Amino acid sequence: MKKLSQSFYEQSTLEVAKNLIGKVLVFDNKKAVITETEAYFGDDPASHGANGMTARNYPMFGPAGNTYVYFIYGMYYCLNFTTEKVGFPAAVLIRGIKMIDTGEHFDGPGKLCRALNITKKQNNIQTFKSKELYIADEGIKLKCKKKTRIGITKNIHKKWRFVGIEC
DNA sequence: GAATAGATCCGC
């Protein structure tokens, strides 16, 4: 099992989002294949980073390969991985996973974090250094489809969602 | 300090 190094996350956000499909998310001894991601970066009005840094979105401006966990609608956490350079706001939202052990499938960023028990404690972790939370390449190959993003009201026509299709 | 909108999910 190959843990992804920081250089993987330093590519363009769209590349990272696409390449994360089929990778394995490891958290607290649980392993899950990433099946769906979305890209948020730069001055995209749908991105949290579009209007500058705040106490909540600062990990997006930090170095690539960190987690960015935010709390939304008073009930749900969402897990992201930061990409690109320091000072440039960019992250990939994890929207769907499949547990390797149980085969359970979780769709939706809120449900996924609830299932994995991810909270603010997991915010801004350096995944390429962490033993608790990181992404590995297990050589799984999935077909990848481009689609429009979900749950946003701005910039809705950009096909920045990536969905893995099992072969 | 109040009002509002948001990368969500669930139940009616």
Next chain:
DNA sequence: CGGATCTATTCA
């Protein structure tokens, strides 16, 4: 569609 009810922004 509305409720749950946190966070950041805007307005007064």
